[in-house]
Amino acid sequence: MSGHSKFANIKHKKEKADAKKGKIFTKIGREIAVAVKEGGPDPANNAKLRDVIAKAKSNNMPNDTIERSIKKAAGDVSGVSYEPITYEGYGPSGVAVIVEVLTDNKNRTAANVRHAFSKGGGNLGTTGCVSFMFDKKGQIIIERSDDIDEDELMMLALDAGAEDFNVEEEGYEVLTAPEDFSAVREALEKAGIKMASAEIAMIPQTTTTLTDEQDIKKMRILLDLLEDDDDVQEVYHNWDEPEEE
Template identity: 45%
Template sequence: MAGHSKWHNIQARKSVQDAKRGKIFTKITKELMLAAKAGGADTALNNRLKTAIAAAKSVNLPKDKLEMAIKKGTGELAGENFEEVMYEGYGPGGVAILVEAATDNRNRTVAEVRHIMSKKGGSMGEAGCVGWMFEKKGVLTFDATKYTEEQVLEVGLEAGVDDVIADEETVEAHVAPEDFSGAQQAFDDAGMEYQSELSLLPQNTIGVDKETGTKLVALLEALEDNDDVQKVYSNFDLPDDFFDDME
């Protein structure tokens, strides 16, 4: 799962840049609306919304924008009618690419995603062509400077966590979707700070060389820069020296 962890670190750095120009606000606002639309405004009954609110607070989304997005999602206020779509395809090196989008115009979004894929060395595929390679998981991410792998394991094993992966920057706990809420509560009760999301994790990763890795990162970043794209998933594993020239 090293590929997931390394790509996560790229995303973490990029999220800071995105927040400065407001792009991350747009994506989180859409997720708040979709979560509220799907499960209502009560976070006790809607864990997806609870997670979205935590993400919104972590990037300091203004309270009025947060509340407005929820009200638009529940229909209390008029708003855009977004729907969730998933596109599948392949990137350089034949790696799998999943693109999760929220759109009010399917034709526009699929055309833009196809253009980005083609321009950056990828290709669109049929529905189901790579989705089977991924598994939905709850991911709880901890700052490795605050918590050790052992600390996360100690709490997580009692809460249904089935895997913990650590590197120099983060400790990730993975849990089945049905145990996600319980795991969040267990870490809350332990007073531990974390970021959490439901994610699609690759069951296996493909090792790529530095040149291919650079092309893949460029492709995924271009996709994530699209306003309709919420998340991008892939199954590649970057070489250990990939970040040497980025420090």
């Protein structure tokens, strides 16, 4: 994936998220609920919750909203439980797509995801049909700034356990093994490094370029439908998405 595209995609995602703050906060609220149920409400003793809180902050979720979500999840003993499910499929011209959901109704979610693929000129596949084309990594994106010394940042990330440090025109990408993600993210946070995004992601090994206008239009429909669904937490794909004019 080209560096330019990577930063453009993050900005594009952020702009869309800003336009739909309520929706993104609902999705992160579900992640908080799952993390609290798995490891308790105290971030000091729950690394997964710490990571979700960092994600919430990078999406400009207010601290009081985060705290309310944690308290609600901690007190919600008999409440809704969300099940994680991963769907895999193909967009137009065979673009590989992975959809991660948290749902309290598998039938509803499956129908919605299937509908999105169908509308977007693609089709759902079987488990494992495209995931082998991606690597699961901790991915931290840091925008370029005069306050950041590139060499110091690289040494800090690598010393904390990062696997790779990529320098790009608009900033830096830090990659980690999933199990080292929390330690690296926390080391950067303690050093006062502002992160544009920090999450465990499925990163494509190679990318696909779409040249047909109809394919591009359908791919955007597919992604928009999936991202608009409250049950869908993350969508990963190997389309080298061009910047919208």
